[in-house]
Amino acid sequence: MEGTAFSIEEATFDASLLPEGSRTPGTVAFHRAVTDYFQKSYASMGGQLSVVFAAGRIEVAWEPTAPEPAGPGAPAMASIGPLLQQRRFDEARPLLETQLQLQPEHPEALYNLGVLASEEGRLEEARLLLRRAVIANAGDAHAQANAQVALGLAALRQEDRSEARQALEAAIELEPRNAFALRSLGSLLVIAGALAAGIERFRQALAVALDDLVTTFNLAQALLELDPGEHRDEADRLLLRVIEAQPYGELANKAKDLRGSIASRDLRAEQPEGVRQDAVSYCLQALQLFEGMDQQRFMAVLSEVAAMGQGGLQINEPGTSRNLKTLPGS
Amino acid sequence: MGPADVVKASRAMNAAYAFQTAELVGIPPLAIPYQAAGFEALARELIAITRAEPTTADPDREIVDGWAEKLGLSRWYVWKTP
Numbered sequence: 001m002e003g004t005a006f007s008i009e010e011a012t013f014d015a016s017l018l019p020e021g022s023r024t025p026g027t028v029a030f031h032r033a034v035t036d037y038f039q040k041s042y043a044s045m046g047g048q049l050s051v052v053f054a055a056g057r058i059e060v061a062w063e064p065t066a067p068e069p070a071g072p073g074a075p076a077m078a079s080i081g082p083l084l085q086q087r088r089f090d091e092a093r094p095l096l097e098t099q100l101q102l103q104p105e106h107p108e109a110l111y112n113l114g115v116l117a118s119e120e121g122r123l124e125e126a127r128l129l130l131r132r133a134v135i136a137n138a139g140d141a142h143a144q145a146n147a148q149v150a151l152g153l154a155a156l157r158q159e160d161r162s163e164a165r166q167a168l169e170a171a172i173e174l175e176p177r178n179a180f181a182l183r184s185l186g187s188l189l190v191i192a193g194a195l196a197a198g199i200e201r202f203r204q205a206l207a208v209a210l211d212d213l214v215t216t217f218n219l220a221q222a223l224l225e226l227d228p229g230e231h232r233d234e235a236d237r238l239l240l241r242v243i244e245a246q247p248y249g250e251l252a253n254k255a256k257d258l259r260g261s262i263a264s265r266d267l268r269a270e271q272p273e274g275v276r277q278d279a280v281s282y283c284l285q286a287l288q289l290f291e292g293m294d295q296q297r298f299m300a301v302l303s304e305v306a307a308m309g310q311g312g313l314q315i316n317e318p319g320t321s322r323n324l325k326t327l328p329g330s
Numbered sequence: 331m332g333p334a335d336v337v338k339a340s341r342a343m344n345a346a347y348a349f350q351t352a353e354l355v356g357i358p359p360l361a362i363p364y365q366a367a368g369f370e371a372l373a374r375e376l377i378a379i380t381r382a383e384p385t386t387a388d389p390d391r392e393i394v395d396g397w398a399e400k401l402g403l404s405r406w407y408v409w410k411t412p
Contacts, residue, residue, distance in 0.1 A: 006363040014368035034366075041362045060363070 003047075005061040005082050010034075013058060026056070034058060050079045054091045059083065077108050089116055107136040111147050118154040126154040127163070134167075145175040149184060156188060164188055179209035187218060195226040213242050217255055224258065228265060236262055289327070300326045339401040345369035346376035375400055 010025035013034060022033035035051045042049050042062050052059040061078035077099070083092035093116060099109040114129030130151035137144040152167035165188055171181040186201035202219040205212065220238035223231035235258075242255040267279070290298055304326045345364035352360040364373060379396035386392055391409065398404045 004363070008363070008367050012368060013366055014370070016368075017366065037366070038362070041365075042359050045357075045359050058366075060366075062359075 003061070003063040003078060005059070005078050007060070007082055007086075008058045010053070010056050010058055052079050052095065054083075054095065055088075057091070080112070084112060089119075092116070105132065105136045107133060107140070107143060107147075110136050111143070111150065114147070114154070115150050118150060118157065121157075123154050123158040127151060127158070130154060134170075141174045145171040145178050145181065148174065149178065149181045152181075152184060152188075156184075161188060161192055165192075177208045179205045179212060179215070182208065183212065183215045183218065186215070186222075190218070190222050190225070195222055198222050199226065211245070213245055213251055217242050217251055217258075220255070221258060224262070228262075232262060232265075297326070335402060339403060341367070342369055342372045342376065342401060343397070345373035349373045350377055372400070 010030070013025070015023035017037055018030070018033040022029035024030055031053050034053075038051050038060055039049060045062065045064070047062055047064040050059075050061045059079040059082065061082075063078055080092050080095045080099070083089075083095070092112070096109045096113050096116075099106050100113065103109070110129050110133035114126050114133050117123070117126035117129060130147055133147040134144060134151060137147050148167045148171035152164045152171065155161075155164035155167060165185070168181055168185040168188060171178055172185065175181065182201050182205035186198045186205060189195075189198035189201060199219060199222045202215055202222060205215045206219065209215065216238050220235040220242070223235040223238075228235075239255040239259045239262075243252050243259070246252050290301075293301070301324060304324050308322060308324075341364070345361070345367075348361040348364050349370070352358050361370070361373075364370065376397055379400065380393050382396075384392055395404070398406070
């Protein structure tokens with residue numbers, strides 16, 4: 001059986017499972033009785049059990065084999081992991097700090113405290129912790145690569161591109177198929193103006209994680225920045241893929257905006273004055289038509305045009321024509 | 331029916347699966363999280379419904395209705411004749 005970890009509010013623990021006199025949540029007697037209950041419940045399984053009380057909750061973790069020796073009183077990482085996953089950082093931090101006091105170079109504690117500090121903007125502290133995490137995770141390529149990526153991002157947040165690049169490249173050396181590291185290095189290179197190198201990293205990231213929409217968008221953006229004429233078609237295909245996979249949301253909106261800029265560029269392409277005479281002519285005809293209309297009919301036509309445009313018109317498909325019912329012959 | 335009730339109904343069903351599985355594979359600790367969280371009684375009632383002798387020609391529907399009633403979900407659906 002694999003290990004398990006779960007969390008219960010003290011107040012919702014089934015008090016009927018506990019002896020009378022120890023059923024009041026938050027009391028020492030309650031904590032002792034709950035710990036006894038879990039120890040008895042898992043006794044038949046052997047392994048290592050950890051019961052931690054924090055902020056009114058009971059964090060329980062059971063592992064089939066004993067974890068690395070960490071000294072008496074050390075909170076098991078298995079009970080801290082769920083707190084981090086649930087973004088309950090205020091509860092996880094003291095446990096991680098306790099772990100670190102007991103074992104100053106504990107790899108996971110260093111990494112998680114470093115990531116927390118980075119997320120909270122304490123970047124100097126984050127970088128110190130993460131540098132130690134890189135060293136402490138020397139025996140585990142995956143964990144060390146993750147520590148390098150986190151260090152790279154913390155350095156990038158502090159605008160230290162040199163350490164950021166060094167850390168991300170080290171991560172990729174450890175794990176050549178680490179898509180997140182490849183993507184992050186790609187972004188860093190693009191920010192630094194090394195567009196071609198950034199594009200190369202984005203392509204490598206996509207080869208590993210084809211469905212990564214952020215990388216797909218980043219690649220399209222970088223291609224357009226590098227040479228919109230040469231890479232127009234590829235960028236447009238990539239942006240369309242982003243929109244099709246995720247039609248709504250911030251990324252989709254960015255992709256739509258970028259496609260709009262492609263369309264705008266197309267419309268003005270090869271027009272020395274930046275204006276297409278045929279488009280101007282159509283607009284003038286429309287204005288003339290509207291001028292001769294009464295208000296009621298004008299509103300009807302306008303409503304139909306608005307309804308038609310609600311779902312978005314494909315400006316890149318000039319071959320598609322639409323007719324207005326309220327304007328026969330249009 | 332508010333979200334808390336939805337979560338409770340969902341947990342109760344998970345608890346029933348956990349207790350049933352724990353019994354099937356002979357590993358009682360599988361159901362400990364649900365027991366600790368106070369779902370044992372409800373889970374056992376749900377399991378009892380699945381084990382009860384059917385009284386109609388459609389035992390599956392009986393079980394679904396039984397669980398729905400126990401979990402307060404009866405008003406959430408109607409059966410349709412195929």
